[in-house]
Amino acid sequence: MVNRTAIIKQPDKISFFNDVYKLQKQYQEALILDDSNPNFIWIGEHQLCYTLGKGSNYDNLLFSLNDDKYDVFKIDRGGEVTCHMPGQLVTYLVLDLKSFNKDLNWYLRKIEEIIIKILKFFNVDCHSREGFTGVWIGNKKIASIGIGCKRWITINGFSINLDCELENFNKIIPCGIENCHMANMIDYNKNLNIEEVKKIVKKIIQEEFNFEFVSK
Amino acid sequence: MSHEIFMPALSSTMTEGKIVEWLKNPGDKVERGESVLVVESDKADMDVESFQDGYLAAVLMPAGSTAPVGETIGLIVENEDEIASVQEQNKGNQTEVSTSDQLELVSNKIEEKSVVQTENIKKEEVVLKSEKPAPSFKSDQISAATSNVSSRIIASPRAKKLASQMGVDLAKVHGSGPHGRIQADDILKANGQPVSIPWIGESGSPASIPSVNVKVESKPETSGNSFGKPGETVQFNTLQKAVNKNMESSLDVPCFRVGYSIETDKLDNFYKKVKQNGVTMTALLVKAVAKILKKHPQVNSSFSENGISYPENINIAVAVAMEDGGLITPVLKEPCNSDLFELSREWKDLVKRSRSKQLEPDEYSTGTFTLSNLGMFGVDRFDAILPPGTGAILAIASSKPTVVANSDGSISVKKIMQVNLTADHRVIYGADGASFLKDLAFLIENEPETLVS
Numbered sequence: 001m002v003n004r005t006a007i008i009k010q011p012d013k014i015s016f017f018n019d020v021y022k023l024q025k026q027y028q029e030a031l032i033l034d035d036s037n038p039n040f041i042w043i044g045e046h047q048l049c050y051t052l053g054k055g056s057n058y059d060n061l062l063f064s065l066n067d068d069k070y071d072v073f074k075i076d077r078g079g080e081v082t083c084h085m086p087g088q089l090v091t092y093l094v095l096d097l098k099s100f101n102k103d104l105n106w107y108l109r110k111i112e113e114i115i116i117k118i119l120k121f122f123n124v125d126c127h128s129r130e131g132f133t134g135v136w137i138g139n140k141k142i143a144s145i146g147i148g149c150k151r152w153i154t155i156n157g158f159s160i161n162l163d164c165e166l167e168n169f170n171k172i173i174p175c176g177i178e179n180c181h182m183a184n185m186i187d188y189n190k191n192l193n194i195e196e197v198k199k200i201v202k203k204i205i206q207e208e209f210n211f212e213f214v215s216k
Numbered sequence: 217m218s219h220e221i222f223m224p225a226l227s228s229t230m231t232e233g234k235i236v237e238w239l240k241n242p243g244d245k246v247e248r249g250e251s252v253l254v255v256e257s258d259k260a261d262m263d264v265e266s267f268q269d270g271y272l273a274a275v276l277m278p279a280g281s282t283a284p285v286g287e288t289i290g291l292i293v294e295n296e297d298e299i300a301s302v303q304e305q306n307k308g309n310q311t312e313v314s315t316s317d318q319l320e321l322v323s324n325k326i327e328e329k330s331v332v333q334t335e336n337i338k339k340e341e342v343v344l345k346s347e348k349p350a351p352s353f354k355s356d357q358i359s360a361a362t363s364n365v366s367s368r369i370i371a372s373p374r375a376k377k378l379a380s381q382m383g384v385d386l387a388k389v390h391g392s393g394p395h396g397r398i399q400a401d402d403i404l405k406a407n408g409q410p411v412s413i414p415w416i417g418e419s420g421s422p423a424s425i426p427s428v429n430v431k432v433e434s435k436p437e438t439s440g441n442s443f444g445k446p447g448e449t450v451q452f453n454t455l456q457k458a459v460n461k462n463m464e465s466s467l468d469v470p471c472f473r474v475g476y477s478i479e480t481d482k483l484d485n486f487y488k489k490v491k492q493n494g495v496t497m498t499a500l501l502v503k504a505v506a507k508i509l510k511k512h513p514q515v516n517s518s519f520s521e522n523g524i525s526y527p528e529n530i531n532i533a534v535a536v537a538m539e540d541g542g543l544i545t546p547v548l549k550e551p552c553n554s555d556l557f558e559l560s561r562e563w564k565d566l567v568k569r570s571r572s573k574q575l576e577p578d579e580y581s582t583g584t585f586t587l588s589n590l591g592m593f594g595v596d597r598f599d600a601i602l603p604p605g606t607g608a609i610l611a612i613a614s615s616k617p618t619v620v621a622n623s624d625g626s627i628s629v630k631k632i633m634q635v636n637l638t639a640d641h642r643v644i645y646g647a648d649g650a651s652f653l654k655d656l657a658f659l660i661e662n663e664p665e666t667l668v669s
Contacts (some may be wrong), residue, residue: 053236053256053259053261054236054237054254054256054261055234055236055237055254055256055261055280076254076261076263077259077260077261078236078256078257078258078259078260078261079259103226103227103228104226104230104257104258104260104262105226105228105229105230105257105258105260106227106228107260108258108259108260133258133259134259145259146259147259147260147261148260148261148262148263149226149260149261149262149263150251150262150263151263151265
């Protein structure tokens with residue numbers, strides 16, 4: 001059975017990381033129990049926080065974990081530490097790969113393709129790099145990807161830096177890559193509007209995964 | 217009895233995975249469908265679940281280590297009283313396990329400090345870590361541990377399948393693989409069969425045919441393929457099913473065949489010279505065919521609902537038989553853009569990765585013209601079935617010394633190779649096929665050295 005129904009949430013205000021993570025987990029559990037439940041897409045922004053994958057190396061965090069200033073979360077995804085903050089658009093996809101392709105490499109490459117399409121829509125020239133999952137403008141990283149998966153139901157997704165305080169990345173070694181410079185989309189398209197980007201993210205995701213959006 | 221937990225394949229291209237975390241400790245009860253560990257490949261994590269109810273008896277590869285796909289990384293037993301014996305057999309690992317226990321304690325303590333909202337998230341939120349993940353595992357410990365095991369048998373899935381087909385008792389087979397793992401070759405040896413090199417359609421060298429002939433004649437009984445025992449009906453594997461589908465679809469295509477006998481003395485001499493530089497006969501033939509297809513775009517075309525479809529590229533697919541049934545057609549893309557040496561390297565890489573089933577879809581599905589070469593078996597002619605989505609396929613037989621009557625009335629002995637083109641008559645006509653073969657023969661007979669670049 002191919003299930004292409006999906007619920008989409010696009011809150012206008014900044015969301016707390018934990019709340020959205022819990023929400024993703026609920027949709028993932030629901031799909032594990034019954035694969036006719038809808039897929040779930042979330043597009044929004046977070047307060048400043050740092051997240052680590054299960055296998056992340058703590059050496060890439062350049063501040064003390066005792067420091068109350070920073071929110072740090074360890075979550076179900078691959079990859080090293082990253083940073084979320086207002087001005088960065090985060091997209092989560094809880095989707096049942098059994099309805100698409102049971103291949104995590106395929107899925108990662110598909111997400112790269114989607115990000116490149118989104119950026120190209122706004123005339124930002126970018127590319128993927130073999131061996132360095134994510135999307136790049138020259139040697140600067142514009143978008144990061146991290147995926148978790150349980151019984152082929154995914155969790156987490158990708159983030160694109162639109163217009164955020166890139167200094168926050170200085171507190172970490174992003175993705176565990178030394179001297180990894182980050183980029184903001186606004187520096188490549190001065191007229192960028194975050195609401196417009198959200199619409200395009202939704203449109204391209206719908207087209208690429210052939211989703212039928214439903215309300216709960 | 218114990219059940220193995222294998223490193224899973226998270227994608228068709230994955231060769232190894234990293235164990236991120238064991239969610240269960242040895243001795244823990246596990247339910248069917250419950251996550252036992254987390255494996256990472258690239259930027260994706262996957263929970264690995266238990267296939268049955270039981271107890272995690274042993275962790276053979278600790279968190280932080282990397283294992284090839286299919287490797288046994290843990291053991292699950294059905295009854296609690298089996299845990300001790302399995303742990304005894306895998307004693308080398310016990311120290312590692314206690315290390316991970318310590319880590320668990322460390323992170324539990326830290327959790328008390330963290331501000332969290334739900335019980336569930338609490339476990340996943342970590343705020344401090346003073347130690348690195350579990351230290352890397354010493355491989356000699358594992359081999360020492362597992363090679364002493366007499367009751368537990370480690371065998372590759374193919375070895376197990378072969379053993380059941382041939383009626384070989386796995387317990388009596390000595391494993392030659394890592395940590396004493398029983399490989400397919402070990403089963404063949406145990407069954408008294410010589411170990412066969414997978415009969416992949418490479419080599420295909422007309423020049424080497426006499427020696428291959430000797431081989432074929434001297435022990436023909438070793439080369440036959442069988443996937444089952446007499447009296448059995450064996451299910452098609454995925455690849456065989458895919459081939460069946462493709463072959464059946466050719467029944468809707470009105471095909472014709474046209475053949476040509478090509479002299480290969482010059483080609484063979486040229487091949488002898490370049491062989492030492494790593495050039496393969498397949499690369500030579502692919503290059504020759506691609507060069508001639510460039511001049512004959514009609515033979516590279518295919519039928520579509522809208523008319524004759526001319527692909528943008530010339531991509532040559534070459535049929536490769538798989539050891540465990542079925543075949544695959546790795547594609548050499550735009551051979552005219554690579555020199556012969558690049559092309560040979562590319563081909564060797566494709567064959568190697570086809571054997572381990574690591575080809576990307578666009579590496580075996582983008583052919584615009586197909587070659588099928590059975591020359592290495594000494595066959596003098598055959599015809600091939602047209603793969604769907606393409607217009608033509610060329611069947612290449614072996615090159616054999618043949619008495620030839622020349623136009624001046626003299627006779628001589630020349631090496632002759634028969635080729636046979638199968639084509640879709642809706643897009644390629646007899647004259648197209650014939651003139652393609654004529655030009656191909658001219659190139660191979662007169663100018664093989666131009667294939668270098």
